[in-house]
Amino acid sequence: MRKVSSASKTADKVFRVATGLCASSPVLFLVAIGIVVFIESVPSIKFMGWHFLTGTQWNLGDMYGNLEVKNGVSAPAGATYGALPYIVGTLASSVIALLIAVPVAIFTAIILAYRVRGPVKTVLSILVELLAGIPSVVFGLWGVIVLAPWVAQFFGPLLTHLGVVIPFFRGPVGTGMGLLSSGLILALMIVPIITATTRDLLEQVPILYREGGIGLGMTNWEVVRKICLPYVKDGLIGAVALGWGRAMGETMAVLMVSGSAINYLPHSIFSPISTMAAVIADQLDSALTDATHLAVHALAELALVLMLLTLITNFLARWLVHRGGQRVRSGVRA
Amino acid sequence: MNQVVKWISVTASAAALISVVGCGTGAGNNATNANNATNTAGGGTSSAQVTLNETGSSLLYPLFNSQWISAYKSVDPNVTINAASTGSGKGISEAVAGTVQIGASDAYMSNALMSANPSMLNIPLAVSAQQVMYNIPGLGADKHLNLSGDVLAQIYMGEIKKWNDPKIAALNPGVQLPNQPITAIRRSDASGDTFLFTQYLSDSNSEWKSKYKYSTQISWPAIGNSLIGATGNAGVVTELANTKYSIGYVGISWLDKATAKGLGYAALKNHDGKFVLPTKENIQAAANAEADKVPSDERISLIDAPGANSYPIVNFEYAIVNSKQSGDMASALKKFLKWAIDPKGGNSAQYMDPVHFLPLPASVEPKSEAQINKIGG
Secondary structure (H helix, E strand, O other), rough: OOOHHHHHHHHHHHHHHHHHHHHHHHHHHHHHHHHHHHHHHHHHHHHHHOOOHHHOEEEEEOOOOOEEOOOOOEEEOEEEEEEEHHHHHHHHHHHHHHHHHHHHHHHHHHHHHHHHOOHHHHHHHHHHHHHHOOOOOOOOHHHHHHHHHHHHHHHHHHHHHHHOOOOOOOOOOOOOOOHHHHHHHHHHHHHHHHHHHHHHHOOOOOOHHHHHHOOOOOOOOHHHHHHHHHHHHHHHHHHHHHHHHHHHHHHHHHHHHHOOOOOOOOOOOOOOOHHHHHHHHHHHHHHHHOOOOOHHHHHOOOHHHHHHHHHHHHHHHHHHHHHHHHHHHHHHHO | OOOHHHHHEEEEEEEEHHHHHHHHHHHHHHHHHHHHHHHHHOOOOOOEEEEEEEEEEOOOHHHHHHHHHHHHHOOOOOEEEEEEEHHHHHHHHHHHHHOOOEEEEEEOOOOOHHHHHOOEEEEEEEEEEEEEEEOOOOOOOOOOOOOOOOHHHHHHHHOEOOOOOHHHHHHHOOHHHHHHHHEEEOOOOOOOHHHHHHHHHHHHHHHHHHHOOOOOOOOOOOOOEEEEEOOOHHHHHHHHHHHOOOOEEEEHHHHHHHHHHHOOEEEEEEOOEEEEEOOOHHHHHHHHHOOOOOOOOOOOOOOOOOOOOOOOOOOEEEEEEEEOHHHHHHHHHHHHHHHOOOOOOOOOOHHOOOOOOOHOOOOOHHHHHHHOOOOOO
């Protein structure tokens, strides 16, 4: 039997403690952030109740006027916090982003995984990953200077032709700052994440399965559609959920092209919107000058709702995977 | 293969990071060297090295960044000043929190906030103004539309929807106004400019006063595509330039940049019913008209000042400072602020003119000085 030196034993203990600490940190941080955000939002929850989720009026109140007390919480006169426009804005812009990004990302990933080799593949992969590394504010700047004017002058007027069929596409197009531009810029930002994850997944499809498909006379499309995509379905939905989470939480770029709507639910794809993350960033400075701090608590509640919404979408995605998982697995094996 | 890709991208990003860090340290070294050089040249003042941090108003930022910081190096080489353009709301909140020594703000602190933080001072450093700008192609660069606070309020509430509305036409006889919908631009961030603009609207329109009031962030009318938020003065100017038939409010220190992009600015209706432009004389007239009313804590609105020539949207640029400062910091802060309001120092025309600011009225300067003397006391 090997004689273990005391130094090795100590090292092993250190290793155990270190890995234990590190491994528990995600849980600890998540719980700590959750608790802090919840405690911060308690006054706002008391002040607004369920109206926070259904109300459309967001008003910090008359900060240069008198204070008033409502539901046991003191606030500047006229303060009311209804987050519905921001919840709708967050969901609408991120869903538009997904509708555009998912097909683009999957097709790109298929090309990267199966169709290109050597330096071309290396360069393309690096470019996709670099796209993920562009700072959000750079996307935002580009959005303000290039994307929004383009939407206002060309893309928007083009889309209004669809307005005959789908009322949500009806004009006026306006400034280009709004739901459509937010969705487009978010799509650009989440394509790299979904692409990179999907590419890695597709590369794990055993070559035998694909060769088998080709051997049976299946076309490329049939191999991808009937063998590869079903094989990676679980992971794919995870990748989409990851992109969705990113799109909902994205702040700066959306803030710059959203038109920062307030008290307003989008009437069309060209309407200005605002997302929960953008409102938190936009209003925090004014909120901090609220002597009662209620405005900060309301923003904390907004953060809480955002966290819960991200969690729900994540679970929804997992549930979808779980529900469809069994059938797909057996299908592949057969 | 995948491994290779990962390695290459990791190396690339690491290289980028290193080059950025490299630049940073390089600049830092240079700054330190320059500092040492001036120290030896100055013959050694006895005060210790102090760094003053300023953040807040994007309207005040050009004065700090392009004028005062470099000028003050020769006044007191031991003091380093860092300035940041983050918005007036942030200026107030960071000064209250103690993160910065000087919070720059176009807005003074509210009563409620003052009673919660009684040691804070609102010290006017200069007089500033705000112009209402628009993008109307074909109007002619030299033509200034006449607009009133009442009409502006109705535009921002969506009650006036087109440029050729009879209410705008009535203020501008003989001007060919386009039959085009108006897009109003507002600030989306916590902004002193919003504070000033909404104060002017509240003073001019009773509906605005009862519904929307004034603040650095208000609950704006819900008029959809007709009212768009943009970040910072830079964002508003860009959005105005991008959007034909738009209107917005912009701080005076941005006037030259905005007119260079082809934007026009309005003559605004003042308290006496005259339409006036934000010229040096008109801003000064407004400040002088209100100078005697300035209380000892100097929290006062200069909006809609009386007098035939008074420009209506005029304000003090405030340094929000906590009077509780210790030792070296207190003396450095006092010295800098006194220099800043000195008509022969920071308030002299060579620093004020490039940003279209005006020095404090003669009767206000002693009040600012009295407040500065409270620091560290």
